[in-house]
Amino acid sequence: MLRLLKALILAVALLAHRWGHAVPWRGDVVYRARVSEKLAALTFDDGPHPEFTPAILDILERYGVRATFFMVGSSVELYPEIAKEVWERGHAIGNHTYTHPANLELLPDWAIRREVERSAEAIERATGERPVLFRPPRGRFGSKAAAVLSGAHQKVVLWTVSADHHEAKTPHEMAERVLRLIRPGAIVLLHDGSTPARWKDVVATSMLIEALRKRGYRLVTVPELLRSELKEMSSRRDDVQRGAGDPPSSSGRRSPGAKARRGITPGRSSARAAVSA
Numbered sequence: 001m002l003r004l005l006k007a008l009i010l011a012v013a014l015l016a017h018r019w020g021h022a023v024p025w026r027g028d029v030v031y032r033a034r035v036s037e038k039l040a041a042l043t044f045d046d047g048p049h050p051e052f053t054p055a056i057l058d059i060l061e062r063y064g065v066r067a068t069f070f071m072v073g074s075s076v077e078l079y080p081e082i083a084k085e086v087w088e089r090g091h092a093i094g095n096h097t098y099t100h101p102a103n104l105e106l107l108p109d110w111a112i113r114r115e116v117e118r119s120a121e122a123i124e125r126a127t128g129e130r131p132v133l134f135r136p137p138r139g140r141f142g143s144k145a146a147a148v149l150s151g152a153h154q155k156v157v158l159w160t161v162s163a164d165h166h167e168a169k170t171p172h173e174m175a176e177r178v179l180r181l182i183r184p185g186a187i188v189l190l191h192d193g194s195t196p197a198r199w200k201d202v203v204a205t206s207m208l209i210e211a212l213r214k215r216g217y218r219l220v221t222v223p224e225l226l227r228s229e230l231k232e233m234s235s236r237r238d239d240v241q242r243g244a245g246d247p248p249s250s251s252g253r254r255s256p257g258a259k260a261r262r263g264i265t266p267g268r269s270s271a272r273a274a275v276s277a
């Protein structure tokens with residue numbers, strides 16, 4: 001009986017240990033920003049590419065839109081002048097590893113660290129600034145990679161909706177898919193490198209910008225999106241603090257403070273880290 005009890009306690013302790021490690025890194029990943037304003041961020045992975053990246057830059061310039069590019073370090077070394085141009089035109093740049101491994105989590109710690117470091121160094125050499133945003137290839141990573149990324153001060157940014165999907169075979173379908181799934185604070189995944197099929201992303205980009213604008217969306221970079229989230233969170237906090245000082249209502253109606261409290265969005269250290277880092 002005592003042995004059974006001990007085994008039970010051990011099992012609970014092991015589960016708690018696993019849980020304790022599993023939860024924090026999941027909560028620290030950015031999939032979208034919690035904003036009420038119609039804001040969205042276009043993101044482009046796998047560049048820089050000598051043909052597609054300049055084509056996308058021209059489209060963004062034409063519409064006056066800023067986006068975020070998650071670059072592969074080895075491609076940055078091949079085309080440093082394109083990476084520099086992306087940066088100089090005011091877009092944000094994130095790290096997308098050095099060699100684009102299929103699953104970061106399957107690599108040993110030292111190799112994950114090398115993927116992150118070599119790419120960050122290549123981007124810093126080309127642009128003068130070290131990236132703080134990181135997107136794992138194919139969005140694949142687990143607690144091991146998360147620990148390495150956190151040690152390297154990289155903020156993991158995934159996406160809300162992908163334009164590149166087996167359901168969406170043409171630029172028109174890609175834009176349609178995004179429009180169907182878009183919501184305020186969304187991060188949209190597109191690509192500007194790795195395969196010749198990226199011409200579809202180029203065409204879909206202008207379709208998307210036009211359609212999103214018609215719907216009242218303003219397109220910003222991921223850091224701008226996270227800053228808006230922080231701003232909204234802090235103004236809600238101010239409302240709550242003001243509400244907390246109100247005298248209790250004798251009529252039994254809810255005070256403005258109580259109203260504000262119902263609207264609280266839990267704070268996320270992730271957004272803060274990305275913006276301040």
Ligand SMILES: [Zn+2]
Binds near residue numbers: 045096137
């Ligand atoms: Zn990729």
